[in-house]
Amino acid sequence: MFGPDSQFHRFFDDPRWALAVVRATVLEAAHPQVGAALIDNSTFVAHPWRRLRNTLVSLQRMFGPDEHIRQREAARLNRLHARLSGTDAQNRAYDAMDPEVRAWVVATLFESSVTMCRLSGQPLDQATMARLYAEFLAYLAALGDKGGHLPPTLPEFWKYYDRVVEEELENTDAVRVILYKLFDHLPAPPLLDGLPTVWAAGRALAGPVIGTITVASLPEPFRRRAGLPETPGAQTLMQGAYMAAGLARFLPEGWVRTESVTNLLYLTPDSADPQAATLNALRDQVKRAGALFRLVVPLPGPRGHEHDEDLGPARGSEQDRDRERGPVRAEAGTRSAAEFFTEVLDQTGDGYLDWPDLAAMARELSSRLDLDEPEETRLYNAFAAWWKELQSDIDIDGDGRISAEEYAAAVPSLAGPALIRVAEVLFDVTDADGNQVIDAEEYRALFRTGFRRTMTDGEVRYSRSAFVQDFLSFMAGRARSTAYDPLLSEA
Known part of the structure; x- marks a missing residue:
């Protein structure tokens, strides 16, 4: 069979x-x-x-x-x-x-x-x-x-x-x-x-x-x-x-x-895959062709807006239009609270942050690491505790979900003790051999890229403190990350 x-x-x-x-x-x-x-x-x-x-x-x-x-x-x-x-x-x-x-x-x-x-x-x-x-x-x-x-x-x-x-x-x-x-x-x-x-x-x-x-x-x-x-x-x-x-x-x-x-569709410029270099050269050629195409052929407006009011925001099209309009961020490597909410936190794309969004993060991380019990449950429980903390600190109107406006007004409250616990549990389940450092193979299992692509030159292992610090910095919502952006925000 x-x-x-x-x-x-x-x-x-x-x-x-x-x-x-x-x-x-x-x-x-x-x-x-x-x-x-x-x-x-x-x-x-x-x-x-x-x-x-x-x-x-x-x-x-x-x-x-x-x-x-x-x-x-x-x-x-x-x-x-x-x-x-x-x-x-x-x-x-x-x-x-x-x-x-x-x-x-x-x-x-x-x-x-x-x-x-x-x-x-x-x-x-x-x-x-x-x-x-x-x-x-x-x-x-x-x-x-x-x-x-x-x-x-x-x-x-x-x-x-x-x-x-x-x-x-x-x-x-x-x-x-x-x-x-x-x-x-x-x-x-x-x-x-x-x-x-x-x-x-x-x-x-x-x-x-x-x-x-x-x-x-x-x-x-x-x-x-x-x-x-x-x-x-x-x-x-x-x-x-x-x-x-x-x-x-x-x-x-x-x-x-x-x-x-x-696998080809998922290759990124920072991938450790040998095919990435060839594809990057091809991307450069396509970018030039795309620039010429844009000059001579205006793109049609997005279809389907008659359904958007009932079915939620057309997230993909908004991101495309933002890129097509040109830079919208104050400086490279940073993002607004609204961008972080849409690109990272709102995993289901319904315009709100609630438990299914955090559960989707736990599900993706568990899938990447191919976790069994009890590690998978530990990770889900850590995200569940973070959700309870977010509800307590950010859900101002008490409707059981967090809007983009509520999030933007309370960004400093995001990185509380429960999020630190999420980072620590994620480190533990990534550190498969339990030696308190993440080596190159463990790093690749989580991020699907090699050390040399994202770590400091000469770095050969990832300590617990550095991992937790980088995770919290990313989840604070302001800085972009070569490793974490593909992990939680890629389509």
């Missing part, structure tokens, strides 16, 4: 699967419980590339050949999901550990994989489809979910799928964010972060196309009930996109690898 001979493994590096995953994500978000959990807790709006990378890494671990890695990843996912519960805007409860909800998420991945083959003119035969379905059932079982939440056979599955689509799915806030906001305001990946004009131009062309293709590929009963638009020519465009992506099967083996592409 798992490993390099699985049907899933063959799909993982298939360019068509990118379209299928977007489609599956929309269908997941259309489930009321999943949609509410995404809106309240997910960083998919403010940090979509980071969330994509983490999702792909998780799928690789779960479908890989190593049973021990699969068990560790399943335990990590279960701990993550156990922390995601609450109520939606209609006061309906949601729980990411609900087995029916988890079954639906797996169902969308399977069905979208089948649909991508059908739409690209390469439909799966019944035997292959049955094998793929068995693999996804095994994935659900590896998470510890008991059988019965997904039907055991394919004929029963299609009845189950049609029933959920027709009776349970809704046009949730999360669906509208993905279809009408996410692609129009998608922030640049780290590789293209310094090329706002080039990225904005490409996004202005690709965003509407991806949205149109995704809507056209959704089940017709859901499109009708959700009131999604019927764009003329959308079906033809959608089928053409899937068929064009399917032509990648004629490329030499190894040319298109999901892992290689995502």
